[in-house]
Amino acid sequence: MAKIVEFIPNFSEGRRQDVIDLLVKEARSVPSVMLLDYSSDTSHNRSVFTMVGDPAGIAEAAFRLCKLAGEKIDLREHHGEHPRMGASDVFPFVPVKEVSVAECVELSKAVAERIWKELHIPSFLYESSATRPERTNLATVRNGQFEGMPEKLLKEEWAPDYGERKIHPSAGIMAIGARPPLIAYNVNLGTSDIRIANAIAKTIRGSSGGYQYCKAIGVMLAERNIAQVSINMVNFEGTPLYRVFEAIRAEAKRWGVTIIGSEIVGLTPVKALADCAEYYLQIENFDYKKQVLENHLL
Amino acid sequence: MAKIVEFIPNFSEGRRQDVIDLLVKEARSVPSVMLLDYSSDTSHNRSVFTMVGDPAGIAEAAFRLCKLAGEKIDLREHHGEHPRMGASDVFPFVPVKEVSVAECVELSKAVAERIWKELHIPSFLYESSATRPERTNLATVRNGQFEGMPEKLLKEEWAPDYGERKIHPSAGIMAIGARPPLIAYNVNLGTSDIRIANAIAKTIRGSSGGYQYCKAIGVMLAERNIAQVSINMVNFEGTPLYRVFEAIRAEAKRWGVTIIGSEIVGLTPVKALADCAEYYLQIENFDYKKQVLENHLL
Structure with missing residues (x-):
């Protein structure tokens, strides 16, 4: 290959x-x-x-x-x-x-x-x-x-x-x-209060005690009137997307806020997504290299 | 390409x-x-x-x-x-x-x-x-x-x-x-009662009123003493893995049974996994063809 x-x-x-x-x-x-x-x-x-x-x-x-x-x-x-x-x-x-x-x-x-x-x-x-x-x-x-x-x-x-x-x-x-691939990943909250997005961002980003390979800030999406946790995942093998997503869900709970959606901006390596499927579907003993068909293509 | x-x-x-x-x-x-x-x-x-x-x-x-x-x-x-x-x-x-x-x-x-x-x-x-x-x-x-x-x-x-x-x-x-790609997908239950696996299999397979592109039977994993729903997903675009997985979770509840894991046997197209990530991470407006890096490789 x-x-x-x-x-x-x-x-x-x-x-x-x-x-x-x-x-x-x-x-x-x-x-x-x-x-x-x-x-x-x-x-x-x-x-x-x-x-x-x-x-x-x-x-x-x-x-x-x-x-x-x-x-x-x-x-x-x-x-x-x-x-x-x-x-x-x-x-x-x-x-x-x-x-x-x-x-x-x-x-x-x-x-x-x-x-x-x-x-x-x-x-x-x-x-x-x-x-x-x-x-x-x-x-x-x-x-x-x-x-x-x-x-x-x-x-x-x-x-x-x-x-x-x-x-x-x-x-x-x-x-x-x-550097490892960077994924620009944003999580949209069911609130228009940017303070909540900022508070959540602080709990998940590595620089303030959160996940090491996660950078995050709160931003307002003016056109939708919702607050967003805007994230750079700088190493998705070290800190997977689902872990940050679930951490945001858990933190948002204390404000009575739900996640209403997320978005990937630009490109992502497909393995970052496959890793999430492996977690949510509770797949046992998955061998990404061997079991993904595309990995065998010329 | x-x-x-x-x-x-x-x-x-x-x-x-x-x-x-x-x-x-x-x-x-x-x-x-x-x-x-x-x-x-x-x-x-x-x-x-x-x-x-x-x-x-x-x-x-x-x-x-x-x-x-x-x-x-x-x-x-x-x-x-x-x-x-x-x-x-x-x-x-x-x-x-x-x-x-x-x-x-x-x-x-x-x-x-x-x-x-x-x-x-x-x-x-x-x-x-x-x-x-x-x-x-x-x-x-x-x-x-x-x-x-x-x-x-x-x-x-x-x-x-x-x-x-x-x-x-x-x-x-x-x-x-x-034919579309077939994914051999099994879901392991927290029970040794094969009747529960059979009952769940019946609710999810197309032939008995379940999901159209899903074939399923109950089997016993003797070496682990657990029952398994053994599935062939014959069209993962028509019936995605996560939908069947969540249906099994919901059906298992009535027996007080949990899903303890799942497995993919052999190969899977990576898109079947990416589709699950898109669902669980609630990704908005994801364009698989454009946003997956590997789709742009030579």
Whole structure:
């Protein structure tokens, strides 16, 4: 079976359509790689691509895109609402099929090394590729942004993983790393009281004592006048969807509130859903790899 | 994306290893087709193969296997516990990926026609390919078996769909058709009273007023001393697993019995599990085709 890696590069360009078109074209330039989706946000001035392919193809595509973005995007002239530190801002590699996180870590390091050697753009390794605990979190790594990086890099603990202690003049510096697939999952509550959504979010998110691989906040859905627990499941094998769903159900009870629905935003690996079926149907001794028909396809 | 059909041929040979080996070799002779599994039963004197491939490859493999089985198996000398009417007894074609049941019906007709024209083995179309309602059910079609077929074929309503009103002297006659994937699904009860499993089975199976695409009986699991509802889900899109599971839970309540677990025997299409997650997590507006990452892979 073929190894498949997902690659979700974030570029600091969401306004100039000609540059976005060139990046799209480049994303399609490696035969074994597919561009599944891309979206640009003008207020963020940022574009996010979703690509899949075999590891070698993805590595090549990542390099080509980084080279092109470096030629076309000048961070000194970039303004937008979203924090950023590089022309190619974040390069995450996600295992999808027959690939481990460890293999994606190796892939991320090989890509970062080539980008430094051939393009002279430095990088931090983040998430599963991080070389220190405080580099795991993207927000911590990117703190200070493009403008603050020259000073940050001179601090003892903030030498780049690849490159010298200075940014590329126009392309800045990047975060490159492997991470498990992320599922954007929202649970809608039968209440219009956002305080309840916030209170529930606090109980389930790892940062305040909840489930380790769950990030959550309360938000209002104005058009439906309901409160929602908006969640990022950053590792569905470590913290499965059903566990968070049932925890929300249990917490909501104390407010006399029910769950009226949930939603998955964008893509999900199908195993995240199969794991839920296994739980709710109480399936004994299920062997996902062997018993799912599709796992045997060419 | 590639079209994938599953093919599960049943051969009337489960004892002579040399013949089984030849059939296995032939099953692997078409490049775009994979033999996933095969099993032989000596008391049934029967072998079942599980294969997947693109439609054209599966059609070719079906023909080659039918030809070989016709040369090596003589029904006049065949004895076993399992009912049978042909050397190649049953040829079911199941849509797996990017293929509809209708396309599998066409495939089954093309295979049946070629088998008649080139091998002079007649066939009935059954299941979704059936040309009359009473030919849908395999047991009805095969009733009379090999020995009773010459007489049966002379009856007004039992002309073969392909071929004349007489069997092939040694290879008999076959059932060929398309059907949805079948999931063997068992639900274990917290009781050792088989009467409760039987009573529940009766309420859920289509033949006695239950769910249309559900077949069920009660059985005892002697080694665990528990009763089980043993189910064949013959169309999980028409009757989803969760619906039957919840119906069993509700029926079991009247006996004060709980579900202690369930099991999937063999393979399942992953969508059957994803559909259950969608129900239990109350996911709104889920688009399986678009939102499952794996559906976008090459």
